[in-house]
Amino acid sequence: MHEGEIPWEETELVQHQIFLHQKQQLFLGRDLEVKRILEFLNMDQVNPIILDNNDSPDQRVPVYQIVSEPGRGKSSLMAACISRAHQVPKSREFYHFVGCCPSSVQLSNIVMRLCCFLIPDGPVREDFLMKLRNCWRNEEMKDILKNVLKTSAQLNNMTTYIFIDAINQLLSPSDVMDLSSWLSTEGFLPLSYKCVITCTPGSALHNLPSSNILDLDLLSLDAAQSLAVQYLSRYCKILSSEQLHELLQKSSSTNPLWISLACEELRVYGVFEMLTKKIVELADTLQGLLESIIQRLVQEDDSNRVEKTLCLLHCCQEGIAEQDLKGVMSSLEGVSEIPTMHWASLRRTLSSLLRVGRDYRGRDTLSFFHGSVAKWCTSCQDSYRKP
Numbered sequence: 460m461h462e463g464e465i466p467w468e469e470t471e472l473v474q475h476q477i478f479l480h481q482k483q484q485l486f487l488g489r490d491l492e493v494k495r496i497l498e499f500l501n502m503d504q505v506n507p508i509i510l511d512n513n514d515s516p517d518q519r520v521p522v523y524q525i526v527s528e529p530g531r532g533k534s535s536l537m538a539a540c541i542s543r544a545h546q547v548p549k550s551r552e553f554y555h556f557v558g559c560c561p562s563s564v565q566l567s568n569i570v571m572r573l574c575c576f577l578i579p580d581g582p583v584r585e586d587f588l589m590k591l592r593n594c595w596r597n598e599e600m601k602d603i604l605k606n607v608l609k610t611s612a613q614l615n616n617m618t619t620y621i622f623i624d625a626i627n628q629l630l631s632p633s634d635v636m637d638l639s640s641w642l643s644t645e646g647f648l649p650l651s652y653k654c655v656i657t658c659t660p661g662s663a664l665h666n667l668p669s670s671n672i673l674d675l676d677l678l679s680l681d682a683a684q685s686l687a688v689q690y691l692s693r694y695c696k697i698l699s700s701e702q703l704h705e706l707l708q709k710s711s712s713t714n715p716l717w718i719s720l721a722c723e724e725l726r727v728y729g730v731f732e733m734l735t736k737k738i739v740e741l742a743d744t745l746q747g748l749l750e751s752i753i754q755r756l757v758q759e760d761d762s763n764r765v766e767k768t769l770c771l772l773h774c775c776q777e778g779i780a781e782q783d784l785k786g787v788m789s790s791l792e793g794v795s796e797i798p799t800m801h802w803a804s805l806r807r808t809l810s811s812l813l814r815v816g817r818d819y820r821g822r823d824t825l826s827f828f829h830g831s832v833a834k835w836c837t838s839c840q841d842s843y844r845k846p
């Protein structure tokens with residue numbers, strides 16, 4: 460490494476920190492869920508909640524799994540728990556959000572990041588990293604990781620929390636299976652370790668006791684209402700009680716992703732007198748809502764850039780450097796560079812669907828703010844095409 464260069468693990472960490480921060484922006488409800496997870500992490504000793512035996516997490520099993528369909532709020536819940544874990548004395552927390560940047564979808568990336576987190580900078584760490592770089596099979600990686608975990612546990616007596624979000628988004632399905640089964644194998648994690656993972660139902664582990672699994676439900680109606688009110692109040696928008704009632708009557712209103720997208724749609728809607736009609740007309744499925752948003756963006760787009768940009772983003776789902784995206788768009792149009800003003804306007808138009816991150820070279824990256832956006836982008840391509 461050259462002098463002044465930032466170590467790779469630090470530039471990686473920044474990308475996870477940005478994602479963590481974004482998911483922590485507005486977090487409402489979920490009191491019981493947070494309590495259950497904190498109890499698993501053994502942190503609620505000051506004010507223990509009395510849960511009946513069936514609900515008490517099995518403390519011998521060091522893995523807790525949060526399961527739901529996409530968009531129900533797993534990443535947000537995990538982000539909230541990470542900030543609570545951070546306040547626990549004599550503990551440290553490692554977090555990894557699969558999908559937050561391109562490298563994050565590799566199992567080897569998680570293992571190497573864990574190694575850098577657990578082992579202090581020096582020859583021991585370098586030796587582990589070199590072994591990891593040279594290993595080809597997951598079985599070898601498993602043995603090295605086990606050694607890393609053990610070595611680190613011997614080096615200090617802190618409790619270690621490991622949070623891994625969206626395990627199902629790892630690049631290879633066999634990696635998903637391998638990582639979950641390693642973590643849940645008895646004796647793999649040292650006694651001072653606790654691990655929380657999230658995944659979709661299709662990738663869930665079935666060998667955990669039911670008390671260590673949280674099937675994440677929709678939001679309560681109260682939380683959905685607070686979400687709508689607080690989301691819009693950040694932009695000085697207030698819905699009348701009739702409008703709020705209309706919004707909450709929609710069958711998807713307690714789906715966190717649906718209500719967040721719906722609020723964003725209402726925020727950018729300019730015709731105040733027609734707002735109630737707009738609310739009534741909101742599609743009440745996630746797919747329908749996303750389709751109508753994309754359709755609106757494409758139809759309002761005189762520059763003919765929105766559709767192309769969405770297609771390109773679809774090809775780079777873990778994010779692309781904004782400069783690179785601009786470069787590809789410029790060459791598609793046969794110009795040396797799209798004017799900055801036009802680019803800024805395109806980025807503003809698409810802002811409700813985008814997440815801005817930062818890559819390892821410190822450049823802004825753009826990606827869809829949620830995986831579901833990419834999914835529905837393809838499915839509604841035919842319907843949003845202009846005639």
Ligand SMILES: Nc1ncnc2c1ncn2[C@@H]1O[C@H](COP(=O)(O)OP(=O)(O)O)[C@@H](O)[C@H]1O
Binds near residue numbers: 487489536686
């Ligand atoms: N408890 C919550 N409070 C406020 N907003 C939430 C909450 N849970 C989810 N959201 C919103 O819904 C979106 C989707 O949630 P996310 O945590 O990404 O779901 P998942 O990880 O299950 O796909 C988030 O970006 C956030 O805007």
Ligand SMILES: [Mg+2]
Binds near residue numbers: 534624625
């Ligand atoms: Mg998620």
